[in-house]
Amino acid sequence: MTEQNAYAIRIQKTGGPEVLAAEAIAPRAPGAGEALVRQTAVGLNFIDTYHRSGLYPMKLPATLGSEAAGVVEAVGEGVTHLKAGDRVAYLAGGTYATHYTGAAASMVSLPDFVSDEEGAALMLKGLTAWMLLFEIRPVKAGDTVLIWAPVGGVGTILTPWAAHLGARVIGVTSSEEKAAKAKALGAAEVVVGYDGVAEKVRALNGGKGVDIAFDSVGKISAEGSLGSLKPRGWFITYGNASGPVDPIPPARLAQGGSLIMTRPGVFTFLQPPGALARGAGLVFEALKAGVFKADIGQRFALKDVAEAHKALESGKTTGATILTP
Structure with a gap:
């Protein structure tokens, strides 16, 4: 992709996938502390659909996208940890584009054993998993x-x-096919379907509640999560795949046995100095050790991003989706 053919996917208004449109851009030269990257892989995430629909308001017009990887083309004054030709991945706003210019401090050099596609697929999702497992209520054996x-x-x-x-x-999923995949990934038990989840979870757990509920589904799952917890259990709601969670009165947490509820956002956990390098380091180490794979379930051309959004919102995707500029 030459700079003469550079483009970004932008929205002028919020709405359905049809509001996504390609526009020609001129890549911006990096300023002090910045780097210009020719992007080779862009990650697709549910948060992108929230921005597109207006659930999470943005200043318009806007370029969507929240993670990507590529090759550094130029660095600005004061940047010493990156140089032209380095492969990097990053979390950032506005990555639905052929080129990205932004803070070099937010960019992580990719080890040789991590491909560009893996980097783009792992940054937001991998760091979100790191936050959930290590930074909120650390998960431990047992x-x-x-x-x-x-x-x-x-x-x-x-x-x-x-x-x-x-x-x-x-695990809780929607089909037997997905349940089989969840067990292959390490789930001991899987509940299929979203009715009576709390009762089914307790039946699978000897009548007891669980320590933590990691809930990315939102509106239709919140009560199932709360009902599945043991006293002083953690309800970690981190996504809205079925829509935003309805308001939960504090008394509901008391009724469940002094439950703890939090709605984390990964960028908050990446703000402390060194947090990004620490989190990315753990993600890459776990990838290298074979703990998980960068499960890229589907790929779309960046210009076909509207079709990618439709697939994601319809529940037809598995694993990560990569957009190719």
Whole structure:
């Protein structure tokens, strides 16, 4: 992709996938502390659909996208840890494009054993799994955890990583096919379907609640998560695949036995100095050790991103989806 053919996928208004449109751009030269990257792989994530639909408001017009990988073309003044030709991956706003210019401090050099596609597939989802497992209520051997969407983008990392840490994983998914894949990833048990989840989870766990519920589904799953927890259990709601969670009164947490609820965002956990390098280092180490794979379930050309959004929102994707500029 030459700079003469550079383009970005932008939205002028919020709405369905049809609002996504390609526009020619001129790649911006890097300023102090910045790097210009020719992107080779862009990750697709549910948060992109929230921005597109207006669920998470953005200033418009906007370029969507939140993670990518590529090759550094130029660096600005003061950048010493990167140089032209380096392969990098990063979390950033506005990655639905052929080129990206942004803070070099937010970019991580990719080890030789991590491909560009793996880097783009792993940054947001891998760091989200790191946050969930290590930074909120650290998962330890002997825990029992509930994972909704265990074969989704985050789930394909979260499920095997939690099992590797010694947790007993109970998954909740929508089909027998996905249940079989969840068990292959390390889930000990899987509930199929979204009705009566709490009762089914307790039946699988000797009548007891679980330590943590990792819930990316949202509106239709929140009560199932809360009902599945043991006293002082953690309800970690981190996604809205079925829509935003309805308001939960504090008394509901008391009724469940002093439950703890949090709605984390990964960027908050990456703000402390050294957090990005620490988190990415753990993700790459686990990938190298074979704990999980960068499960790339499907690929779309970046210009076909509307079709990719439709596939993601319809529940037809598994693992990560890569957009190719």
